Amino acid sequence: MKNFFAIFFSIFFIGFSSSLSAVESKDPIKLTLHDWTGQLITTNIMAEVLKKAGYNVELVPADYIAQFAGLQTGDLHVAMEMWETTGRDAIDEYTADGRVVNVGSTGMDAIEEWWYPTYMKEKCPGLPNWEALNDCAEAFATPETSPKGRYLGGPVTWGGFDDERVEALNLDWEVIHAGTDAALFAELESAYQRKAPIMLWVYAPHWAPSKYSGEFVDFPPYTTECYTDPSWGINKNSAYDCGKPRGPIWKVASSMLKDKWPGAYDAVEAFTLDSNEMGNLVASVDLDGNTVEAVVADWMSSNEGRWSTWIK
């Protein structure tokens, strides 16, 4: 009996002390979960890594934009994916007074551009070159936009300057804005089922480019001058006569993270993933039907060399 207690207590004590000595606070660090797979994977990987370092981690479902209110007050601590293109305004607004901090890039670069399914190449052989867009605008037209081509842009909130781009490049196209990501891909799915014409805003890393076969349109490559200086590029009188920038995906955190869990802050800062790697992980969940947990566990065991350096 005495033995039993001794063992019990020593296990208890070892367990307790080993984790206590490593981390600054055992309060849970709250990471936010959004509703797309890529983000679930990055967040779960980060959570697993922090757990290995002995931190206490909690995952909280939250809206992409609404979460900033929580990050600001310190109710939430880490958001793993803030896309340059869609989250810039929110990042600027909330990081201004220092209560939310940008922890740097995840290493992934978002590609965002006009995209079309491969079967449209038959009707418009000049693609992916953007100069072919005007020749086959009619092939992409719908009753509402005819004779102009119909381009389904992202939600207005994503920005993207597509209306300006159409103007600047003198395209016979009309930009229709989808209200949400889900609506955007619902249209793609519908058109793909019918092999109907569609041109829309697709971004990567995402499951869509791996599920549907298609290509991005080649616009004149983006430079900063293109967006700021009208005289740059093909159209001497207006800006935006080029493709979209490839923006990094940022990690943001509450300023509380650095104060309370400096070690965890360093780990979040060190976290990096590669875009292609991410694309494969996402496809493994959304297309092959594996669970996020399984995919993350798999990644953890095969990349120990990498994540162990993040927590040192």
Add this chain to the structure above:
Amino acid sequence: MISNIQNNKKITFFLLFIITFILYFYGKEIASYFDAKWIIKYPKHYIFPISKYTSLFVKWLMDEATFGTFSFRDLTRFIAWLIQQPYNLILALISKGFLQGQGQDAVEILPPLSWISVITIIVSMALYTKDKILVALVAFAFFYLVIFGQWESSMVTLSSIIIAVPVGVIIGLILGILSYKSELLERIISPILDLMQTVPVFAYLVPILVMFGFGPVSALIATIIYSMPPMVRTTLLALKSIDPQIKECGLMSGCTERQLLWKVLVPVSKPTLMVGVNQVIMLSLNMVIIASMIGAGGLGYDVLASLRRLNIGVGFETGVAIVVLAIALDRLSQAFVNIPARKRKKNISFFKKNFNIITLFIFIIVIYLLSPFLPFIKNFPENLVFNTSLFWEELVKYININYYDNLESFKVTLLTYFMLPIKRFFLGIPWPWFITILTITGWYFGKLRLAFLCLVLSLFIVVTGLWEKAMITLYLCGSSVLIASMIGIPLGVWAGVNARANKALTVFIDTLQTLPSFVYLIPVVMLFRVGDFTAMLAVILYALAPAVRYTAHGIKNINNQIVEAALICGCSPRQLLFKIKLPLALPEILLGINQTIMLALSMLVITALVGTRDLGQEVYIALTKADIGRGLVSGLCVAFISIIADRIIKSGSNKLKDKYGMI
């Protein structure tokens, strides 16, 4: 003399109509002739920066406002803490289990109740009402949750409903009673209720999150704000419409004021109060999706996540789970209130009296003790879970491939001949004239007060620079309300004259009201693409309910003697319907349309998600740009539109009631 006045009125209206049309067709020419572009478009530099000041005020409230020893935020955080405690208890009991510690270090001390126990409790509650159909319904609903693998999420949702509904009902009841006693309070509260119901949640989401913290409590508070107003309204209505003789009777038998209220007035108005409870439940479940965006999790999160993956089937199954939960809870609560009082038997031992409850307790304890040994008690076995998602996906795919062209031509016809003319009309009328018309209408129905209200509220929309978006809102909601009424009123008449149709339609309507619109929005987008048409469909489906409900109610409640008198006079059934029943039910029907407008406006946030360019979109953009003031101001514009519509229709309905001598 009287006919003269009538004629004058007709001429005036005819003239107004003509002027409106001239302005609509030649507005631009007139504006350019007088070189007065402001007639068409309100000049930008006169836009009053209300949103900027609102932002500053809210920021001050959130970050700096204090009551001396403690800040405003301390107060709200304390309220949040108060709500958190019962919520955590229930969540632990039916979903998460009692835990020690936080995060992944947490150790389960006691497991949550097994699905068997929860179902047993609910079914025995249904048994207690001795209503066999109800028992079957409740059992079916909860078994659905288990068999379709929705149990865990639905228990999270249920916990928040268990908190939100009673809080909403109690606060609503108290406010209703207080405003029954004080007319001043009624006047103050009424516009606030309007705002609570019509300002889109997204508009005040950020302030709520900052004040109450990110998580389920904020979601609960948003839910309560949205679902409580009908309770206040129905309470007030119920108390006001009590027969004064009953009140006198209570007074004569020597009731104190408190007794009069709780023993006489409240019990007498129970049937109407239950309508309020029904609405609180329905509206609470309606908020499930938005609540999940701010950390409530549960079924709403599952719907969002599955639709994000375009998994229509799973989205649909989860949506139906919300519906069955809503219907089961609603019917159960209705039945519980209607249990006839039973005689209390005396001289029976405690054990005998509470035999059923004790058996139930023993059963639950046995299940509880068994659960560590029998895994199926703890979690419903996964291989028995049903999955129909493939079926739904294939169905949508089939329709899409085979009927897309037919649907497309239907849509194009409706767009060109119905929606676009309305849109052009609203956008074409110069704003000063539109406001004039509104004010005149206000004056006609409600004299000076209403005219003043219409003028001020519509001027607010102009000076904030949101006129054009407001007009798009008006066009979208207006055409949806038109179609919803054209479908809803005949259905309501049918339900009013046929009891069986009534039962079937009630289930149908409850489904439409609680099925998250997201669930059908994605298939609709697949079939009709994004745009105004899709948005209109979503609005119609959601806003149909009150048109049906109020019409049915109005037709059913017609005084039987009038119907008999008409029959004796030799009315044919057709005449009876069109000459007697419909005119008499008209005030109720108008109220139904009024509610349809409210619901249509409250759907704006969702329509923004399929790419409309209305005020809902403005609120949504403000949210993503973290611009609190802009969101609140555009939210207020939505509310003002609904207040104008509401006041005009209500005065119109009162006028009609006057005409038919129904007051």
